Amino acid sequence: MDWITFLLSTPHNDPQLPLAWDADIPGRTLSWNQYVHAVKSVAAGLQATRLEFQGCVALLSENDIYYYALGDAVIAAGGIFCPMQTSRRIAELAHQLKTASVKYLFASPKLLDLALEAARSAGIPDVAIFVYDPPGVEVYRGSRICMSRLMSRDDTQWKNPNVGKDPRAIMAYRMFSSGTTGSPKAAEISHYTHIARVDQRSKGPLSDPTDKARALIWTPIYHSTCQWNYHQAAIGEQTMYVTSDKEVKDVPALIDIIRQYDITATQVPPYFLLPVVACIKNGTRSTGDLSTLIKVSSGGSTIDPHAAHQFRAVFPEIKFLGGYGTTEAGGFALGPGPDISSPGVIGNVFPDVELKFVNPETLVEARDGEDGEVCVRSVQVFSGYHNNPEANTSSFLTDPSGNWFRTGDKGHLDPKTRHLVLTGRYKEIFKIDLKQVAPEEIENVIMQHEAIEDAAVLPVPAKHDQTQVEVKAYVVKKDVTKQVSAEDIIAFVATKLSSHKVPRGGVVFCNEIPRNALKKVVRRKLREIDACEG
Known part of the structure; x- marks a missing residue:
């Protein structure tokens, strides 16, 4: 089954109720019916522009409730969606466009001038630059193709070109790696893999069938973590609230949004744990402002045990979870996270995930409980880096029964608890x-x-x-x-x-x-x- 068929087979009990709220524009929401119309009508419009099957379409935009509705429209048209990492540097944007072989680029009005310069640098023709102006924001009045005009098409004209294709062989996304030690690479995520990731999250440790979470997205939405959370709302597993991405100076405003919308779950990058604690300790905000929060997960980089300990001490009623995953391999471990007495601990490895730990130089498997490079094998692992055979060769361990993705992280399984423990990153050590x-x-x-x-x-x-x-x-x-x-x-x-x-x-x-x-x-x-x- 392709991703769009899977998505459209999960209608909500009340298709008129909002599945997403704009936390920055009061009253702006997105319902299931509006979501489906956006996907089908924009897909029909893109097909009319003669988008090639498996052609790549990118989006350069701030956080928005329609962000992945546009992405799903691209996929529904037979394309591959590429969420671009926002940057103010033309060279970095142009690198992304070239790396992902982008054919068409949507850009929000605020970022349109940057997009045009980057596209010129990447050799993308001017006519291939479209404007992202979703419902509820100012309508674009210029001459370029734009989302609002595409949405005026009859959505019954849309036909799903992905039906009947091998979902493992057709790509849905090109997601960029973090690029912390080298230039970002475009990871290819197939329809099959994306379904597996969404399905795993809806049935995994973060899900709660008795209580639909009110989840807040406040980190940059182009990141894979936000993509997974967004689609949990799209399939009816939670209600999503979206705000602009925040910096440390914005922590008080972030807490205000959590209080205003009675948010019950959110993700807090490790870097933000101590600033949130400090905001309470210095009296800028109170613990009561976060009284609706039930779960906080943290991941994306190493969690400082000192910070995790302080967060738990200030917010004992909030369930704190450490998570581990990558753009390339999805999320595959979750648990109590580290503390002063147990630094590096993440938690249990998900049932559909196999791990092994190898010496990164000899590739010999480490003994049980000894550190090695974390290698993962599961249905959630990506297909490979687009147009980068050298990176693909170095990033996988070949195995007749299924290749292993090398994460570059250092760790082991605790011999007693079988919890995943991370102790560093080989590329940075x-x-x-x-x-x-x-x-x-x-x-x-x-x-x-x-x-x-x-x-x-x-x-x-x-x-x-x-x-x-x-x-x-x-x-x-x-x-x-x-x-x-x-x-x-x-x-x-x-x-x-x-x-x-x-x-x-x-x-x-x-x-x-x-x-x-x-x-x-x-x-x-x-x-x-x-x-x-x-």
């Missing part, structure tokens, strides 16, 4: 004096300093021996007017970590740390940072 150093461990310690808002570290050539490396830190102050020196940071870390983990390679005070959608540090951009006054 470096060695000093033959000892392994995980950057996030040092970053978490630096951010415990009362004067520091954010931090990231890198290995740099050691001053005393250019053949060796030492730690260099990049830090952001909470208050630029307060004095804190590099020596202060070095001394602070030295009281908490082994000497080889102390940032003796320097401390750079900067304006911000480059992070992706789920607030992972984008390390390849750290060296571009301009130092500001310390």
Whole structure:
């Protein structure tokens, strides 16, 4: 079965009730009937533009309740949908367009000029740039093809070109990898795989058939985590509220939205745990403002056990869950998450998932309980990277009974609990004096300093021996007017970590740390940072 047939076979009990609410525009909602009409009418319109079967159509937009309705329309027209990572840099947008072989690009009016420049750089003709103007926002009046005009078509004209095709062989999505250590790659997600991911989430540990969650999407919607949550609402498993993506400074506003809409479930990236706690402790907001929250899941990067412990202490009534997954392999572990006494713990591996742990250099399987590179095999694993045979070769372990995807993460299964435990990331781990150093461990310690808002570290050539490396830190102050020196940071870390983990390679005070959608540090951009006054 193809994804669109699966989607349209799950009508809601009351198709007029909202499945999605715009948390930024009062009264703007999306019902099942409106969703279906948007998918079918826009698909019919795209077919009339002669979109080739399996042609790629991208969207560059802010968070919006119709975001994946447009995506599903692209798929319903026989295309492949590519949610673009938003960026203000033309070169980065052009790279995405080229990497995903995008043929047509929708862009919101706010991002249209950027989209046009990026498209020109990528060699996409001007006539292939459309405007994303969904219902409930200002209608586009220009001459370009736009969503509002496509939606005026008769949706009975639509025919599903995916019917009868092998769902494993036709792609539904090209989703970009995080790009934290290298340029983002376009992961191909088949119809079969996407159905498996949506179905798993509707039946997995996060589901609750007795209580339809009111879930809030507030991180960038192009990320796969938001895509999975969005489609839980589309198939009637929860009601979705969507707001613009938030930064740390927006935590009070985020809490206000949770209170206003009686949100019961949301995802909080690890980077946001301490800012949420601080917002309560300093009296900016109260625990009562989050009294409707039942479940909070955290993932996307390493969860600091110190932050998780504080979050649980401040919000003992909220069920805190640690999650683990990747764009390429879907979500495949969930559980209690780490604490001070059990750092790195995630939880149980999902039933349809196989894991093994290998030495990343020899590929020999690790013994039970020993660390190795986490490799995963399941129906949720993607088909491969688009037009990137080199990455595909290096990212999979071949096996006659089914290939294994190499996550690049370091971990093991606890011999007693069988919980997945993550201990680092091989692509980011470096060695000093033959000892392994995980950057996030040092970053978490630096951010415990009362004067520091954010931090990231890198290995740099050691001053005393250019053949060796030492730690260099990049830090952001909470208050630029307060004095804190590099020596202060070095001394602070030295009281908490082994000497080889102390940032003796320097401390750079900067304006911000480059992070992706789920607030992972984008390390390849750290060296571009301009130092500001310390």
